[in-house]
Amino acid sequence: MAHLTEGVEGLRSIPALLGRNAKIHADSPAYREKEYGIWQSWTWSEAEREIEALALGLLKLGVNEGDFIAVIGRNRPYLYWSIVAAQMVGAVPVPLYQDASAEEMAYVLGHCGARFVIVADQEQVDKVIEVQEGLHQFEHMIYLDPRGLRKYDHSHLHQFSQVQDQGRAARDEFSADLERRQAGKNYDDICVMLYTSGTTGKPKGVVLSNRNIIETAKNSAEFDHLKTDDEVLAYLPMAWVGDFIFSIGQAYWTGFCVNCPESPETMMTDLREIAPSYYFAPPRVFETQLTSIMIRMEDASPLKKRLFHHFMAHARKVGPKILDGEPVGMLGRLRYRLGEVLVFGPLKNTLGFSKVRVGYTAGEAIGPEIFDFYRALGINLKQLYGQTEASVFITQQPDGQVRSDTVGVPSPGVEIRIAENGEVFYRSPGVFVEYFKNADSTADTKNPEGWVATGDAGFIEESTGHLRIIDRAKDVGAMADGAMFAPKYVENKLKFYPNILEAVVMGAGRDRCCAFINIDLTAVGNWAERNNIAYASYQELAGHSRVLDMIQAHVEEVNASVAQDEMLSGCQVHRFLVLHKELDADDGELTRTRKVRRKIIGEKFGDLVEALYDGSDSIYTETEVTYEDGRKGKIKATLEIRDAKVMPVAPKAMAAE
Amino acid sequence: MKDLKGYVTADGRQIGGVLMEMRNITLKFGGVVAIKDISFDVREGEVRAIIGPNGAGKSSMLNIISGFYTPSEGEVWYKGEKRPPMKPYEVARQGVARTFQNIALFEGMTVLDNIMTGRLTHMNAGLVSQAMWWGKARDEEIANREKVEEVIDFLEIQNIRKTPVGRLPYGLKKRVELARALAAEPSILLLDEPMAGMNVEEKEDMSRFILDVNDEFGTTIALIEHDMGVVMDISDRVVVMDYGKKIGDGTPDEVRNNQDVIDAYLGVQH
Numbered sequence: 045m046a047h048l049t050e051g052v053e054g055l056r057s058i059p060a061l062l063g064r065n066a067k068i069h070a071d072s073p074a075y076r077e078k079e080y081g082i083w084q085s086w087t088w089s090e091a092e093r094e095i096e097a098l099a100l101g102l103l104k105l106g107v108n109e110g111d112f113i114a115v116i117g118r119n120r121p122y123l124y125w126s127i128v129a130a131q132m133v134g135a136v137p138v139p140l141y142q143d144a145s146a147e148e149m150a151y152v153l154g155h156c157g158a159r160f161v162i163v164a165d166q167e168q169v170d171k172v173i174e175v176q177e178g179l180h181q182f183e184h185m186i187y188l189d190p191r192g193l194r195k196y197d198h199s200h201l202h203q204f205s206q207v208q209d210q211g212r213a214a215r216d217e218f219s220a221d222l223e224r225r226q227a228g229k230n231y232d233d234i235c236v237m238l239y240t241s242g243t244t245g246k247p248k249g250v251v252l253s254n255r256n257i258i259e260t261a262k263n264s265a266e267f268d269h270l271k272t273d274d275e276v277l278a279y280l281p282m283a284w285v286g287d288f289i290f291s292i293g294q295a296y297w298t299g300f301c302v303n304c305p306e307s308p309e310t311m312m313t314d315l316r317e318i319a320p321s322y323y324f325a326p327p328r329v330f331e332t333q334l335t336s337i338m339i340r341m342e343d344a345s346p347l348k349k350r351l352f353h354h355f356m357a358h359a360r361k362v363g364p365k366i367l368d369g370e371p372v373g374m375l376g377r378l379r380y381r382l383g384e385v386l387v388f389g390p391l392k393n394t395l396g397f398s399k400v401r402v403g404y405t406a407g408e409a410i411g412p413e414i415f416d417f418y419r420a421l422g423i424n425l426k427q428l429y430g431q432t433e434a435s436v437f438i439t440q441q442p443d444g445q446v447r448s449d450t451v452g453v454p455s456p457g458v459e460i461r462i463a464e465n466g467e468v469f470y471r472s473p474g475v476f477v478e479y480f481k482n483a484d485s486t487a488d489t490k491n492p493e494g495w496v497a498t499g500d501a502g503f504i505e506e507s508t509g510h511l512r513i514i515d516r517a518k519d520v521g522a523m524a525d526g527a528m529f530a531p532k533y534v535e536n537k538l539k540f541y542p543n544i545l546e547a548v549v550m551g552a553g554r555d556r557c558c559a560f561i562n563i564d565l566t567a568v569g570n571w572a573e574r575n576n577i578a579y580a581s582y583q584e585l586a587g588h589s590r591v592l593d594m595i596q597a598h599v600e601e602v603n604a605s606v607a608q609d610e611m612l613s614g615c616q617v618h619r620f621l622v623l624h625k626e627l628d629a630d631d632g633e634l635t636r637t638r639k640v641r642r643k644i645i646g647e648k649f650g651d652l653v654e655a656l657y658d659g660s661d662s663i664y665t666e667t668e669v670t671y672e673d674g675r676k677g678k679i680k681a682t683l684e685i686r687d688a689k690v691m692p693v694a695p696k697a698m699a700a701e
Numbered sequence: 702m703k704d705l706k707g708y709v710t711a712d713g714r715q716i717g718g719v720l721m722e723m724r725n726i727t728l729k730f731g732g733v734v735a736i737k738d739i740s741f742d743v744r745e746g747e748v749r750a751i752i753g754p755n756g757a758g759k760s761s762m763l764n765i766i767s768g769f770y771t772p773s774e775g776e777v778w779y780k781g782e783k784r785p786p787m788k789p790y791e792v793a794r795q796g797v798a799r800t801f802q803n804i805a806l807f808e809g810m811t812v813l814d815n816i817m818t819g820r821l822t823h824m825n826a827g828l829v830s831q832a833m834w835w836g837k838a839r840d841e842e843i844a845n846r847e848k849v850e851e852v853i854d855f856l857e858i859q860n861i862r863k864t865p866v867g868r869l870p871y872g873l874k875k876r877v878e879l880a881r882a883l884a885a886e887p888s889i890l891l892l893d894e895p896m897a898g899m900n901v902e903e904k905e906d907m908s909r910f911i912l913d914v915n916d917e918f919g920t921t922i923a924l925i926e927h928d929m930g931v932v933m934d935i936s937d938r939v940v941v942m943d944y945g946k947k948i949g950d951g952t953p954d955e956v957r958n959n960q961d962v963i964d965a966y967l968g969v970q971h
Contacts, residue, residue: 195713
């Protein structure tokens with residue numbers, strides 16, 4: 045492992061990789077962005093010149109080595125360049141979530157003490173100006189889009205292109221300094237600092253070194269055989285570790301092209317135009333897409349409908365097998381080929397998946413139905429399990445070993461250990477250096493030997509070596525009779541039904557489980573339309589007796605499936621109700637990444653929980669809601685509570701021998 | 702011209718000299734007098750509003766400016782010259798663009814094509830060249846498309862670029878109409894009730910865009926609007942009409958405190 049201390053091939057930083065790419069991939073595209081209706085592109089050598097000009101401009105503005113430079117905005121080549129330019133001058137880039145509120149931003153900017161902030165547009169400029177009073181170290185702000193900013197005080201405000209121009213003009217003056225700072229780069233220097241969203245408490249700044257990022261990028265790129273001519277669409281938040289690894293780490297390691305959409309609203313069109321070969325999306329994206337395909341198929345002509353259903357049924361049987369290279373009969377293959385021409389090909393083209401060679405989904409469990417649908421189409425969709433603290437990769441599924449209920453085998457270079465309480469630990473070259481200015485949390489999470497606690501409970505399947513995640517370790521509890529309680533496991537099963545958007549299962553310390561259900565307005569609304577059910581509001585639809593019947597059927601099916609699992613058969617849902625409002629991040633019920641906040645929901649809807657357990661048939665409740673513009677209001681409802689059939693719990697299989 | 706100096710607005714913008722002046726305009730339809738002896742001016746770079754109750758003659762006034770009606774009496778002065786009677790397309794050539802109270806877009810065409818029609822006054826290639834898609838016609842179309850894309854970017858309608866207008870909701874259609882008018886790169890932009898029938902959020906967006914257009918391109922804007930809140934917020938000067946007569950003219954504050962205006966809007970005891 046001696047070569048690792050020096051950096052792979054002597055390349056010890058992202059700017060060093062940029063230099064290499066500008067030499068060996070000089071004329072192949074590095075960045076594309078759709079602007080003014082056309083894909084504008086930059087080759088690696090052009091990108092190097094742009095980044096260098098910006099770096100020189102930053103030097104002229106007085107950036108010191110070790111300064112923190114915050115980068116805020118949607119995915120744009122210029123902001124990726126900002127990150128690399130910051131690294132070039134020896135500063136630490138800190139990408140922030142662009143939809144963060146001003147207060148959230150103030151905390152992060154204050155915590156890292158950013159002297160410079162590079163932002164996309166007026167919206168972000170306004171937010172930073174709003175909080176700058178409290179930021180003692182903040183000095184200069186650079187903005188990209190000048191629209192609406194002409195009249196602002198420009199004593200500490202600079203336009204991106206002008207900083208570059210000034211950099212170019214001052215090349216002679218600063219290029220020696222830039223070279224010196226570049227040469228001084230160490231493999232263990234900070235590469236980037238990313239703040240984790242955190243379901244509890246303040247965000248923590250995860251410090252990742254050049255070693256973390258480059259080793260991880262190298263290992264994962266080799267694992268999936270990523271190539272220079274691969275294409276990705278960068279549309280997930282830049283502050284998220286995944287985007288950093290895909291759009292910077294792996295892109296610079298392999299030299300593939302990063303494509304940025306024109307605007308968030310045009311994402312689907314841009315996806316189709318680019319047809320990426322390497323694609324990542326959280327399960328929710330796949331779910332929404334499948335729902336919209338199904339709804340549109342309902343409206344298609346009878347012939348198209350029949351063709352679609354006929355070939356999809358066949359594809360579900362043989363598609364995944366063909367992908368995994370398993371034997372499939374001649375006739376089956378021919379029919380699949382015909383389906384490809386008539387149905388799958390055009391469908392994949394519409395979705396922008398024509399060229400996907402490697403697709404990943406992560407972050408949440410994905411429904412087997414959804415997962416199989418995409419695999420049946422011949423899209424190599426796989427799962428991975430990762431964390432910011434691991435530079436993403438902990439486990440991932442190798443080609444040919446893909447299943448919806450596991451998260452794969454340990455990624456190259458990663459070791460996995462399961463603690464006695466079921467919590468998953470890992471150790472890898474990607475393990476983060478520390479939480480910035482937070483030694484206590486660092487010590488809590490990472491032990492001196494480098495093992496990191498994931499906070500997730502899981503186990504390794506003996507037959508395959510794949511990791512299976514059950515739930516957050518702190519959410520796994522026991523019921524009154526001591527049986528294991530894993531709410532997420534049941535909730536995921538419920539959420540796999542398109543009609544159910546969100547579910548919250550309760551039962552820790554109780555004798556049985558009960559659940560809150562949120563219906564999916566798109567799917568249920570469409571169903572209501574087709575069945576001539578009139579409704580005026582979400583609340584009315586959610587309380588409709590036929591909707592309740594439908595949800596009850598889903599819950600009972602889930603119970604039957606949960607009963608199969610001997611460890612978790614106690615988690616069947618005995619009683620449930622359909623909530624009168626959608627769980628919402630604005631009301632604090634979900635995190636910004638749409639994870640359920642159990643404690644808050646339990647407190648807020650305490651009366652409903654009570655009613656679920658005291659056997660009443662219905663309950664009247666009032667709930668405070670926050671509207672988008674910040675005003676508050678109240679909604680009142682009488683909710684019906686239903687009993688669901690449960691399967692007899694199978695007696696635990698005793699070890700006979 | 703009598704006044705070239707202009708003035709400075711409350712938010713510090715420099716307003717230029719007189720761009721368009723209406724002098725003693727009267728408009729009659731047979732025996733009906735729609736507009737009676739009205740004079741006012743529009744200065745370069747300002748947002749000028751024309752308000753008034755229903756039937757006050759606001760739209761007729763806009764139609765005179767855009768050349769759709771010829772005034773029975775009075776003169777229209779534009780860029781320091783008296784304007785002879787003109788057809789609307791001739792007025793458009795002079796740099797006057799407008800939107801309509803009832804949206805007048807080509808419903809079956811895409812947003813992009815609709816906005817391209819706004820560039821018509823900037824296309825000079827001959828019929829043959831256009832049909833062959835060759836030489837001048839091609840260069841022109843590319844240059845025009847570039848301009849249109851800037852407008853699309855400015856109004857943030859990239860996602861509906863290829864959508865037929867008929868499929869769009871009302872608020873977006875209004876925005877597309879504004880885009881078409883902007884694509885003409887007008888010296889003066891006439892907006893006939895740009896916020897009619899919109900919800901609060903759409904109104905906020907539209908106000909933002911109107912101010913941005915004025916700010917970024919320096920386009921002079923004359924608008925008719927019913928929503929008093931909007932008018933008072935975004936205009937520099939306001940003309941108030943009632944029964945075809947001008948009853949007030951000045952900054953929003955002056956107009957707000959004008960007794961005649963208050964009477965016209967709230968009614969008086971007879």
